[in-house]
Amino acid sequence: MDKKDLIGQVLASKTLFELSDNLEKIYNGPLKLTTNKLYKDLYLQLKQVLFPLGGYQNSSYIIESGTVPVLYYLHSYWGFENTVRKNDIEMKLLVNSIRKEFSEVYNVTVPDSTIESLMIRINEEFPCFFPAMNGLPIKFLKLDNMNKEFAGQYTTSINTINGAIRDAIFVLPVKSAQDSIEFAILHEIGHLIHTRLTKEYHKLPESFEIILNECIPLSERSPSKNIEVFADFFAAAVMHDSEYEQPSKIKKIHDSYKSYFKEYFNLLFRHSYQQN
Numbered sequence: 001m002d003k004k005d006l007i008g009q010v011l012a013s014k015t016l017f018e019l020s021d022n023l024e025k026i027y028n029g030p031l032k033l034t035t036n037k038l039y040k041d042l043y044l045q046l047k048q049v050l051f052p053l054g055g056y057q058n059s060s061y062i063i064e065s066g067t068v069p070v071l072y073y074l075h076s077y078w079g080f081e082n083t084v085r086k087n088d089i090e091m092k093l094l095v096n097s098i099r100k101e102f103s104e105v106y107n108v109t110v111p112d113s114t115i116e117s118l119m120i121r122i123n124e125e126f127p128c129f130f131p132a133m134n135g136l137p138i139k140f141l142k143l144d145n146m147n148k149e150f151a152g153q154y155t156t157s158i159n160t161i162n163g164a165i166r167d168a169i170f171v172l173p174v175k176s177a178q179d180s181i182e183f184a185i186l187h188e189i190g191h192l193i194h195t196r197l198t199k200e201y202h203k204l205p206e207s208f209e210i211i212l213n214e215c216i217p218l219s220e221r222s223p224s225k226n227i228e229v230f231a232d233f234f235a236a237a238v239m240h241d242s243e244y245e246q247p248s249k250i251k252k253i254h255d256s257y258k259s260y261f262k263e264y265f266n267l268l269f270r271h272s273y274q275q276n
Helices: 003-011 016-027 036-050 067-077 084-101 112-125 181-198 208-215 223-239 255-275
Strands: 061-064 138-142 152-158 165-171
Touching: 003 016, 003 036, 003 067, 016 036, 016 067, 016 084, 036 067, 036 084, 061 067, 061 112, 067 084, 067 138, 067 152, 067 165, 112 181, 112 223, 138 181, 152 181, 165 181, 181 223, 208 223, 208 255, 223 255
Parallel strands: 061 138, 138 165
Antiparallel strands: 152 165
């Protein structure tokens, strides 16, 4: 097997476990094949495949399945380095994390219609939502492997010079019928919102301090907890008085708060849109 074959196998990976097996062939392969030019060629071809994304899309969002989400996962979590040794280490860490965090059960992919219905719901409840998202469509990347802890994952990279954001939401199968995939997707959209509006992942809109002061005791706050609260509250606002509300964990949030959250997010999106 030559270098072209190795790269071709990686780029044809349809599941994360298949990806991990193909990556292992690179760093465990013959020394004469594993050069930094191989890693560089793989990285360049990876970017050519991924950007720009196609898939099912309208002006507001994109849904991808098959090889593209798997390769986007590789691109998001592989930090390309300038030496073979460093790239080998990066690949080993990525392969180990995939095998530790994911299951090989991959026959229950989330249907496109689930995502489409949520996008319709958001557009109906928050007319300024999509205009406030800086004109960037939301990328939903459906993975077939099941994560052992969660059903959604937001990934982002932010250009420190011009603030440009490249982000996506990985959508994974839920672990059981009791889990709410809708809540998981909306929660990750919540992370996308605060990141796009502030251009920092761990930063929230200043106005959200009002919500925190009214709903969350000071002893239960921290930067990492607060962004999770923001994402949960957005999910609660969208799901309130909808078909999605009953099976989700937002039952624990009082109805008066859910209405309050909806009003807050409508004002936030309207203000952000007017500022763009």
